[in-house]
Amino acid sequence: MIDRAPTVRPTPARRAWVRTALGVTAVLVLIAVGTTGCAPQVGTSAPRAATGLDDVRGSATTTAPTAGPTAAPTAAPTAAAPTPTVMTRSVPVRVEIPAIDVDSELMELGLRDDGTMEVPPDAFPAGWYDGAPTPGELGPAVIAGHIDWRTGPAVFARLGEVTVGDEVRVTRTDASVAVFAVTSVEQYAKDAFPTDLVYGDIDHAGLRLITCGGSWDAEAGHYRDNTVVFAELVPPG
Numbered sequence: 001m002i003d004r005a006p007t008v009r010p011t012p013a014r015r016a017w018v019r020t021a022l023g024v025t026a027v028l029v030l031i032a033v034g035t036t037g038c039a040p041q042v043g044t045s046a047p048r049a050a051t052g053l054d055d056v057r058g059s060a061t062t063t064a065p066t067a068g069p070t071a072a073p074t075a076a077p078t079a080a081a082p083t084p085t086v087m088t089r090s091v092p093v094r095v096e097i098p099a100i101d102v103d104s105e106l107m108e109l110g111l112r113d114d115g116t117m118e119v120p121p122d123a124f125p126a127g128w129y130d131g132a133p134t135p136g137e138l139g140p141a142v143i144a145g146h147i148d149w150r151t152g153p154a155v156f157a158r159l160g161e162v163t164v165g166d167e168v169r170v171t172r173t174d175a176s177v178a179v180f181a182v183t184s185v186e187q188y189a190k191d192a193f194p195t196d197l198v199y200g201d202i203d204h205a206g207l208r209l210i211t212c213g214g215s216w217d218a219e220a221g222h223y224r225d226n227t228v229v230f231a232e233l234v235p236p237g
Helices: 195-199
Strands: 031-033 036-038 092-097 102-109 126-129 139-144 167-172 177-189 205-217 222-233
Touching: 092 126, 092 139, 139 195, 167 205, 177 205, 195 205
Parallel strands: 036 222, 102 126, 139 205
Antiparallel strands: 031 036, 092 102, 092 167, 126 139, 167 177, 177 222, 205 222
C-alpha cells in the first residue's frame, strides 16, 4: 500500500508536459518499500522555474553611424545562439549505471486518478514517467525505482553511492543510447522536497533518478528522505 502525497497547482510558466495530466505541475514520486512508501512532500504552490533560455539567444546590436550627414547605421551580426544537445523523442527501454551495477529494463509509469505518479509494482524493474520528456529530449526526464523490498535489495538499492561524473546510459526504442553524466547526488527530507528543482523547466536534456533515502521511520512505516541523482546528457563525439 502506498501513502499519498499532495499535488501542486499549475502555473502559466510551466512547460506543456508539466501542465498535462490532471493539472499537476509536479509529479510526486512514491517509492514503495514492502507495503509502505516514501513520498517527497511539497507545498501547495511552486515558484516559476528559470529556464535560462533568454541568456543564450543573443540580441541584435547596432554600430554608430559613419561620418557624413546621410550615413545610415549598420546592424552588427546577431550572435548565434548555442544549439543545445538534445535528442528526438523515443521511449526508453533500459537503464544502466555501471558504477553501481544497475542494468534494468524500464516500465512506463503514468498518473493515478489522484494525480500522484504510479510506482513500479515490485523491486524490479525501474520505471520512467511517461508524462515527462523521454531521456535525451529537452527537459528533465524522470526514472524512479525502489531501494528495497520485502525480498531484499531493489533496483536502486545503491543509488546513493553514485558520484559526480558517473555514467548513466538509457537505451531507447529507436536503438539510440542517451548517455548522461551525473552532476550531483542529493538527499531531501520528504517535507522539503524541491519540486521545482526536480521537475521544473531546464534549458538542456536532463535526467533525474529518484528513490527513497535516509533512515527508516518505523512508526510511519517509510523512509524519511528521498535520494535524487541529477544528470545531464553528454554531447556525442
